[in-house]
Amino acid sequence: MKKNILLLPGDGIGHEISKEAEKIFNWLDKNTNLEFEISKELIGGASIDEYGEPITNKVLNLAKKSDAILLGAVGGPKWEKLDFIKRPERGLLKIRKELDLFANFRPAIVFDALVSASSLKEEIISDLDIMIIRELTSGIYFGEPRGIEKISENIKKGFNTLVYHSDEIERIATVGFEIAMKRNKKLCSIDKANVLESTELWRDVVNDVSKKFPEIHLTHMYVDNAAMQLVRNPKQFDVIVTTNMFGDILSDCASMLTGSLGMLPSASLGEFNTGKKIRKAMYEPVHGSAPDIAGKNLANPLAMIQSIGMMLEYSFSSLDLNNLLKSCINNILNNGYRTEDIFSNSNEKKLGTSEMGDMLVKELEAS
Numbered sequence: 001m002k003k004n005i006l007l008l009p010g011d012g013i014g015h016e017i018s019k020e021a022e023k024i025f026n027w028l029d030k031n032t033n034l035e036f037e038i039s040k041e042l043i044g045g046a047s048i049d050e051y052g053e054p055i056t057n058k059v060l061n062l063a064k065k066s067d068a069i070l071l072g073a074v075g076g077p078k079w080e081k082l083d084f085i086k087r088p089e090r091g092l093l094k095i096r097k098e099l100d101l102f103a104n105f106r107p108a109i110v111f112d113a114l115v116s117a118s119s120l121k122e123e124i125i126s127d128l129d130i131m132i133i134r135e136l137t138s139g140i141y142f143g144e145p146r147g148i149e150k151i152s153e154n155i156k157k158g159f160n161t162l163v164y165h166s167d168e169i170e171r172i173a174t175v176g177f178e179i180a181m182k183r184n185k186k187l188c189s190i191d192k193a194n195v196l197e198s199t200e201l202w203r204d205v206v207n208d209v210s211k212k213f214p215e216i217h218l219t220h221m222y223v224d225n226a227a228m229q230l231v232r233n234p235k236q237f238d239v240i241v242t243t244n245m246f247g248d249i250l251s252d253c254a255s256m257l258t259g260s261l262g263m264l265p266s267a268s269l270g271e272f273n274t275g276k277k278i279r280k281a282m283y284e285p286v287h288g289s290a291p292d293i294a295g296k297n298l299a300n301p302l303a304m305i306q307s308i309g310m311m312l313e314y315s316f317s318s319l320d321l322n323n324l325l326k327s328c329i330n331n332i333l334n335n336g337y338r339t340e341d342i343f344s345n346s347n348e349k350k351l352g353t354s355e356m357g358d359m360l361v362k363e364l365e366a367s
Protein backbone atom coordinates (compact mmCIF):
# COMPACT_ATOMS: atom_id res chain seq x y z
CA MET A 1 0.00 0.00 0.00
CA LYS A 2 1.21 3.48 -0.85
CA LYS A 3 2.45 5.59 2.05
CA ASN A 4 0.98 9.08 2.04
CA ILE A 5 3.65 11.63 2.77
CA LEU A 6 2.83 15.27 3.35
CA LEU A 7 5.85 17.30 2.24
CA LEU A 8 5.97 20.83 3.66
CA PRO A 9 9.05 22.63 2.26
CA GLY A 10 8.24 25.86 4.17
CA ASP A 11 10.60 28.79 3.66
CA GLY A 12 14.22 29.65 2.82
CA ILE A 13 16.42 26.59 2.33
CA GLY A 14 13.37 24.43 3.08
CA HIS A 15 12.65 24.51 -0.68
CA GLU A 16 16.12 23.45 -1.72
CA ILE A 17 16.47 20.57 0.75
CA SER A 18 12.93 19.36 -0.08
CA LYS A 19 13.92 18.95 -3.75
CA GLU A 20 16.74 16.65 -2.62
CA ALA A 21 14.31 14.76 -0.37
CA GLU A 22 12.08 14.12 -3.41
CA LYS A 23 15.04 12.56 -5.23
CA ILE A 24 15.44 10.09 -2.34
CA PHE A 25 11.72 9.23 -2.33
CA ASN A 26 11.92 8.61 -6.10
CA TRP A 27 14.83 6.24 -5.57
CA LEU A 28 13.00 4.43 -2.75
CA ASP A 29 9.89 4.15 -4.95
CA LYS A 30 11.82 2.48 -7.74
CA ASN A 31 14.16 0.31 -5.71
CA THR A 32 12.38 -0.88 -2.55
CA ASN A 33 9.03 -2.44 -1.71
CA LEU A 34 7.84 0.88 -0.28
CA GLU A 35 5.73 3.17 -2.45
CA PHE A 36 5.12 6.82 -1.69
CA GLU A 37 2.39 9.27 -2.62
CA ILE A 38 3.81 12.73 -1.98
CA SER A 39 1.53 15.76 -1.47
CA LYS A 40 3.37 19.06 -1.37
CA GLU A 41 1.73 21.94 0.55
CA LEU A 42 2.53 25.34 2.01
CA ILE A 43 3.42 26.17 5.60
CA GLY A 44 5.05 29.10 7.39
CA GLY A 45 5.84 32.31 5.53
CA ALA A 46 4.91 30.76 2.19
CA SER A 47 1.41 30.02 3.53
CA ILE A 48 1.13 33.52 5.07
CA ASP A 49 1.95 35.07 1.67
CA GLU A 50 -0.64 32.94 -0.13
CA TYR A 51 -3.43 32.54 2.45
CA GLY A 52 -2.69 35.06 5.23
CA GLU A 53 -2.07 32.35 7.86
CA PRO A 54 0.92 30.13 8.68
CA ILE A 55 -1.06 26.94 8.16
CA THR A 56 -4.52 26.41 6.67
CA ASN A 57 -7.14 23.96 7.97
CA LYS A 58 -6.79 22.05 4.70
CA VAL A 59 -3.09 21.43 5.35
CA LEU A 60 -3.74 20.60 9.00
CA ASN A 61 -6.32 18.00 7.95
CA LEU A 62 -3.92 16.54 5.38
CA ALA A 63 -1.31 16.34 8.15
CA LYS A 64 -3.74 14.42 10.34
CA LYS A 65 -4.53 11.94 7.54
CA SER A 66 -1.00 11.40 6.26
CA ASP A 67 1.19 8.42 7.19
CA ALA A 68 4.06 10.79 7.91
CA ILE A 69 4.98 14.45 7.47
CA LEU A 70 8.31 15.74 6.22
CA LEU A 71 8.99 19.41 6.88
CA GLY A 72 11.83 21.62 5.60
CA ALA A 73 11.96 24.75 7.76
CA VAL A 74 9.88 27.85 8.39
CA GLY A 75 10.53 31.52 9.06
CA GLY A 76 12.63 34.38 7.82
CA PRO A 77 13.18 38.15 8.19
CA LYS A 78 10.22 38.96 5.92
CA TRP A 79 7.74 37.80 8.59
CA GLU A 80 9.61 38.75 11.76
CA LYS A 81 7.55 41.91 12.39
CA LEU A 82 4.22 40.06 12.44
CA ASP A 83 2.39 39.39 15.72
CA PHE A 84 3.58 36.19 17.37
CA ILE A 85 0.29 34.49 16.67
CA LYS A 86 0.64 35.10 12.90
CA ARG A 87 4.31 34.21 12.50
CA PRO A 88 5.54 31.29 10.37
CA GLU A 89 6.72 29.33 13.44
CA ARG A 90 3.11 29.21 14.65
CA GLY A 91 2.27 26.86 11.74
CA LEU A 92 4.84 24.41 12.99
CA LEU A 93 3.76 24.71 16.62
CA LYS A 94 0.14 24.17 15.55
CA ILE A 95 0.92 20.88 13.79
CA ARG A 96 2.94 19.66 16.78
CA LYS A 97 0.15 20.59 19.18
CA GLU A 98 -2.84 19.39 17.10
CA LEU A 99 -1.23 16.06 16.30
CA ASP A 100 0.03 15.83 19.88
CA LEU A 101 3.58 15.13 18.69
CA PHE A 102 4.97 15.23 22.21
CA ALA A 103 8.22 13.27 21.82
CA ASN A 104 10.99 14.88 19.80
CA PHE A 105 13.97 12.66 19.02
CA ARG A 106 17.20 14.45 18.12
CA PRO A 107 20.12 12.11 17.56
CA ALA A 108 23.61 13.63 17.54
CA ILE A 109 25.92 11.24 15.75
CA VAL A 110 29.42 12.12 14.59
CA PHE A 111 30.35 10.62 11.22
CA ASP A 112 34.01 9.54 11.24
CA ALA A 113 34.90 11.76 8.30
CA LEU A 114 33.50 14.83 10.06
CA VAL A 115 35.49 14.53 13.26
CA SER A 116 37.68 17.38 12.01
CA ALA A 117 34.65 19.56 11.17
CA SER A 118 33.77 19.86 14.85
CA SER A 119 35.20 22.72 16.87
CA LEU A 120 36.07 20.20 19.60
CA LYS A 121 39.07 17.89 19.86
CA GLU A 122 38.90 14.56 18.06
CA GLU A 123 39.15 12.42 21.22
CA ILE A 124 36.18 14.26 22.74
CA ILE A 125 33.76 13.64 19.88
CA SER A 126 34.92 10.60 17.87
CA ASP A 127 32.26 7.82 17.93
CA LEU A 128 29.80 10.16 19.62
CA ASP A 129 26.21 8.85 19.51
CA ILE A 130 23.71 10.64 21.76
CA MET A 131 19.92 10.64 21.61
CA ILE A 132 18.29 13.79 22.97
CA ILE A 133 14.57 13.39 23.69
CA ARG A 134 12.82 16.71 24.05
CA GLU A 135 9.25 17.22 25.31
CA LEU A 136 7.56 19.08 22.47
CA THR A 137 3.98 20.06 23.20
CA SER A 138 4.08 21.71 26.59
CA GLY A 139 6.38 23.76 28.80
CA ILE A 140 7.23 27.41 28.33
CA TYR A 141 6.58 27.53 24.55
CA PHE A 142 2.90 26.76 25.13
CA GLY A 143 2.22 27.89 28.71
CA GLU A 144 -0.40 30.57 29.44
CA PRO A 145 -0.49 33.40 30.35
CA ARG A 146 2.00 34.87 27.94
CA GLY A 147 2.43 38.25 26.31
CA ILE A 148 3.87 41.73 26.40
CA GLU A 149 1.98 44.34 28.43
CA LYS A 150 2.48 47.99 29.07
CA ILE A 151 2.49 48.45 32.82
CA SER A 152 3.33 52.15 33.02
CA GLU A 153 4.21 55.01 30.73
CA ASN A 154 7.83 53.88 30.33
CA ILE A 155 7.82 50.21 31.31
CA LYS A 156 6.59 47.13 29.50
CA LYS A 157 6.43 43.59 30.84
CA GLY A 158 7.17 40.49 28.75
CA PHE A 159 6.12 37.18 30.30
CA ASN A 160 5.76 33.46 29.59
CA THR A 161 4.69 30.56 31.76
CA LEU A 162 6.66 27.40 32.33
CA VAL A 163 4.03 24.80 33.17
CA TYR A 164 4.11 20.98 33.18
CA HIS A 165 1.43 18.53 34.28
CA SER A 166 2.54 15.25 35.81
CA ASP A 167 0.91 13.16 33.04
CA GLU A 168 2.87 15.12 30.40
CA ILE A 169 6.11 14.43 32.24
CA GLU A 170 5.20 10.79 32.77
CA ARG A 171 4.68 10.04 29.08
CA ILE A 172 7.88 11.72 27.88
CA ALA A 173 9.88 10.12 30.72
CA THR A 174 8.45 6.71 29.72
CA VAL A 175 9.62 7.27 26.13
CA GLY A 176 13.07 8.18 27.50
CA PHE A 177 13.28 4.98 29.53
CA GLU A 178 12.00 2.85 26.61
CA ILE A 179 14.65 4.23 24.26
CA ALA A 180 17.34 3.82 26.94
CA MET A 181 16.28 0.14 27.22
CA LYS A 182 16.98 -0.28 23.47
CA ARG A 183 20.39 1.39 23.76
CA ASN A 184 22.89 1.36 26.63
CA LYS A 185 20.44 1.47 29.54
CA LYS A 186 21.61 4.92 30.63
CA LEU A 187 19.26 7.88 30.96
CA CYS A 188 20.06 11.42 32.05
CA SER A 189 17.10 13.67 32.89
CA ILE A 190 17.88 17.38 32.64
CA ASP A 191 16.01 20.01 34.64
CA LYS A 192 16.49 23.10 36.78
CA ALA A 193 14.86 21.61 39.88
CA ASN A 194 16.90 23.83 42.20
CA VAL A 195 15.05 26.99 41.12
CA LEU A 196 11.97 26.05 39.04
CA GLU A 197 9.06 24.28 40.74
CA SER A 198 7.73 22.91 37.43
CA THR A 199 11.00 21.06 36.93
CA GLU A 200 11.12 19.97 40.58
CA LEU A 201 7.88 18.16 39.68
CA TRP A 202 9.64 16.93 36.51
CA ARG A 203 12.37 15.32 38.63
CA ASP A 204 9.86 13.72 41.05
CA VAL A 205 7.83 12.20 38.21
CA VAL A 206 10.94 10.91 36.38
CA ASN A 207 11.98 9.22 39.64
CA ASP A 208 8.52 7.63 39.94
CA VAL A 209 8.63 6.33 36.35
CA SER A 210 12.12 4.92 36.95
CA LYS A 211 10.61 2.35 39.34
CA LYS A 212 9.16 0.59 36.27
CA PHE A 213 12.63 0.42 34.67
CA PRO A 214 14.97 -0.93 37.35
CA GLU A 215 17.61 -1.89 34.76
CA ILE A 216 18.15 1.73 33.69
CA HIS A 217 20.88 3.76 35.32
CA LEU A 218 19.12 7.11 35.83
CA THR A 219 20.93 10.35 36.60
CA HIS A 220 19.66 13.91 36.96
CA MET A 221 21.53 17.03 35.94
CA TYR A 222 20.79 20.76 36.09
CA VAL A 223 20.59 22.34 32.65
CA ASP A 224 23.44 24.80 33.19
CA ASN A 225 25.77 21.96 34.16
CA ALA A 226 24.45 19.86 31.25
CA ALA A 227 25.35 22.59 28.75
CA MET A 228 28.88 22.63 30.14
CA GLN A 229 29.16 18.81 30.26
CA LEU A 230 27.94 18.47 26.65
CA VAL A 231 30.97 20.42 25.52
CA ARG A 232 33.43 19.11 28.15
CA ASN A 233 32.70 15.39 27.89
CA PRO A 234 29.71 14.61 25.64
CA LYS A 235 30.37 10.86 25.57
CA GLN A 236 29.25 10.58 29.21
CA PHE A 237 25.67 10.85 27.83
CA ASP A 238 23.70 8.21 25.98
CA VAL A 239 19.99 9.13 26.18
CA ILE A 240 18.93 12.54 27.50
CA VAL A 241 15.33 13.42 28.32
CA THR A 242 14.40 17.03 28.97
CA THR A 243 11.84 19.82 28.72
CA ASN A 244 10.80 21.67 25.59
CA MET A 245 13.05 24.73 25.93
CA PHE A 246 16.06 22.99 27.49
CA GLY A 247 15.91 20.35 24.72
CA ASP A 248 15.71 23.03 22.05
CA ILE A 249 18.86 24.73 23.30
CA LEU A 250 20.89 21.65 24.24
CA SER A 251 20.24 19.92 20.91
CA ASP A 252 21.55 22.96 18.98
CA CYS A 253 24.62 22.82 21.23
CA ALA A 254 24.95 19.08 20.45
CA SER A 255 24.70 19.88 16.74
CA MET A 256 28.03 21.65 16.86
CA LEU A 257 29.59 18.48 18.23
CA THR A 258 28.54 16.81 14.99
CA GLY A 259 30.10 19.54 12.84
CA SER A 260 27.05 21.41 11.55
CA LEU A 261 23.37 22.07 12.12
CA GLY A 262 23.03 20.84 8.55
CA MET A 263 23.76 17.28 9.73
CA LEU A 264 21.09 16.93 12.45
CA PRO A 265 17.75 15.23 11.74
CA SER A 266 14.77 14.90 14.08
CA ALA A 267 11.56 12.98 14.55
CA SER A 268 8.49 14.16 16.47
CA LEU A 269 6.21 11.33 17.47
CA GLY A 270 2.76 11.10 19.05
CA GLU A 271 1.13 8.36 21.11
CA PHE A 272 0.66 4.90 19.64
CA ASN A 273 -2.96 4.36 18.52
CA THR A 274 -4.53 1.88 20.88
CA GLY A 275 -4.05 -1.65 19.55
CA LYS A 276 -2.07 -0.51 16.50
CA LYS A 277 1.62 0.00 15.95
CA ILE A 278 0.98 3.36 14.31
CA ARG A 279 1.68 6.79 15.66
CA LYS A 280 1.42 10.26 14.15
CA ALA A 281 4.83 11.50 13.16
CA MET A 282 6.59 14.49 11.68
CA TYR A 283 10.21 14.46 10.54
CA GLU A 284 12.34 17.56 10.02
CA PRO A 285 15.91 18.77 10.16
CA VAL A 286 16.82 20.54 13.39
CA HIS A 287 18.00 23.65 11.56
CA GLY A 288 15.88 26.62 10.51
CA SER A 289 15.30 28.28 7.13
CA ALA A 290 18.84 29.76 7.03
CA PRO A 291 17.92 33.02 5.23
CA ASP A 292 21.63 33.91 4.96
CA ILE A 293 22.23 31.09 2.44
CA ALA A 294 18.74 30.54 0.99
CA GLY A 295 18.52 30.26 -2.79
CA LYS A 296 22.30 29.92 -3.21
CA ASN A 297 22.57 26.11 -3.52
CA LEU A 298 24.70 26.13 -0.35
CA ALA A 299 22.43 24.32 2.10
CA ASN A 300 23.45 20.92 3.38
CA PRO A 301 20.57 18.53 2.55
CA LEU A 302 21.89 15.70 4.76
CA ALA A 303 19.86 16.60 7.89
CA MET A 304 16.71 16.50 5.74
CA ILE A 305 17.75 13.21 4.15
CA GLN A 306 18.60 11.67 7.52
CA SER A 307 15.13 12.78 8.64
CA ILE A 308 13.75 10.56 5.85
CA GLY A 309 15.95 7.81 7.33
CA MET A 310 14.28 8.30 10.72
CA MET A 311 10.88 8.20 8.98
CA LEU A 312 11.76 4.88 7.34
CA GLU A 313 12.77 3.45 10.71
CA TYR A 314 10.09 4.88 13.03
CA SER A 315 7.03 5.12 10.77
CA PHE A 316 7.65 2.28 8.30
CA SER A 317 9.70 -0.16 10.42
CA SER A 318 12.55 -0.13 7.88
CA LEU A 319 15.61 0.09 10.09
CA ASP A 320 17.62 -1.48 7.24
CA LEU A 321 16.79 1.39 4.88
CA ASN A 322 17.75 3.96 7.52
CA ASN A 323 21.05 2.13 7.96
CA LEU A 324 21.52 2.05 4.17
CA LEU A 325 21.05 5.83 3.96
CA LYS A 326 23.49 6.37 6.83
CA SER A 327 26.11 4.14 5.26
CA CYS A 328 25.77 5.91 1.88
CA ILE A 329 26.21 9.27 3.63
CA ASN A 330 29.23 7.86 5.43
CA ASN A 331 30.76 6.71 2.11
CA ILE A 332 30.21 10.10 0.48
CA LEU A 333 31.85 11.88 3.41
CA ASN A 334 34.71 9.36 3.48
CA ASN A 335 35.26 10.09 -0.22
CA GLY A 336 35.82 13.72 0.71
CA TYR A 337 32.58 15.29 -0.58
CA ARG A 338 31.33 18.21 1.51
CA THR A 339 28.79 21.00 1.39
CA GLU A 340 30.08 24.43 2.36
CA ASP A 341 29.09 24.16 6.06
CA ILE A 342 31.24 21.05 6.66
CA PHE A 343 34.07 21.90 4.27
CA SER A 344 37.32 22.23 6.20
CA ASN A 345 40.30 21.86 3.83
CA SER A 346 41.39 21.88 0.21
CA ASN A 347 41.72 18.08 0.04
CA GLU A 348 37.94 17.93 0.19
CA LYS A 349 35.58 18.38 -2.77
CA LYS A 350 32.89 21.01 -2.37
CA LEU A 351 29.34 20.23 -3.54
CA GLY A 352 26.22 22.36 -3.76
CA THR A 353 22.87 21.28 -2.33
CA SER A 354 21.59 19.63 -5.51
CA GLU A 355 24.94 17.97 -6.31
CA MET A 356 25.00 16.45 -2.80
CA GLY A 357 21.49 15.04 -3.40
CA ASP A 358 22.59 13.62 -6.78
CA MET A 359 25.71 12.14 -5.19
CA LEU A 360 23.59 10.35 -2.61
CA VAL A 361 21.29 8.90 -5.29
CA LYS A 362 24.41 7.71 -7.15
CA GLU A 363 25.71 6.07 -3.99
CA LEU A 364 22.31 4.42 -3.39
CA GLU A 365 22.35 3.13 -7.00
CA ALA A 366 25.77 1.61 -6.36
CA SER A 367 24.74 -0.01 -3.06
Ligand code: NAD
Binds near residue numbers: 077089261286
Ligand atom coordinates in the same frame (compact mmCIF):
# COMPACT_ATOMS: atom_id res chain seq x y z
P1 NAD B 1 19.11 28.54 11.20
O1 NAD B 1 19.15 27.13 11.69
O2 NAD B 1 18.20 28.83 10.08
O3 NAD B 1 20.59 29.01 10.80
C1 NAD B 1 21.66 29.08 11.75
C2 NAD B 1 22.99 29.02 10.98
O4 NAD B 1 23.21 27.70 10.50
C3 NAD B 1 23.01 29.92 9.74
O5 NAD B 1 24.29 30.47 9.58
C4 NAD B 1 22.70 28.98 8.59
O6 NAD B 1 23.25 29.36 7.34
C5 NAD B 1 23.33 27.67 9.08
N1 NAD B 1 22.58 26.51 8.59
C6 NAD B 1 21.38 26.08 9.03
N2 NAD B 1 20.99 25.02 8.33
C7 NAD B 1 21.96 24.76 7.45
C8 NAD B 1 22.12 23.78 6.43
N3 NAD B 1 21.22 22.81 6.18
N4 NAD B 1 23.24 23.82 5.67
C9 NAD B 1 24.18 24.75 5.89
N5 NAD B 1 24.09 25.70 6.85
C10 NAD B 1 22.98 25.70 7.61
O7 NAD B 1 18.72 29.44 12.49
P2 NAD B 1 18.40 31.00 12.57
O8 NAD B 1 19.28 31.75 11.63
O9 NAD B 1 18.42 31.31 14.00
O10 NAD B 1 16.90 31.13 12.09
C11 NAD B 1 16.50 31.50 10.77
C12 NAD B 1 14.99 31.35 10.66
O11 NAD B 1 14.63 29.98 10.83
C13 NAD B 1 14.24 32.12 11.74
O12 NAD B 1 13.10 32.68 11.16
C14 NAD B 1 13.87 31.06 12.76
O13 NAD B 1 12.70 31.38 13.48
C15 NAD B 1 13.63 29.88 11.85
N6 NAD B 1 13.78 28.56 12.49
C16 NAD B 1 12.96 27.59 12.06
C17 NAD B 1 13.10 26.31 12.56
C18 NAD B 1 12.19 25.25 12.02
O14 NAD B 1 11.56 25.46 11.01
N7 NAD B 1 12.15 24.09 12.62
C19 NAD B 1 14.10 26.02 13.48
C20 NAD B 1 14.98 27.04 13.87
C21 NAD B 1 14.81 28.32 13.36
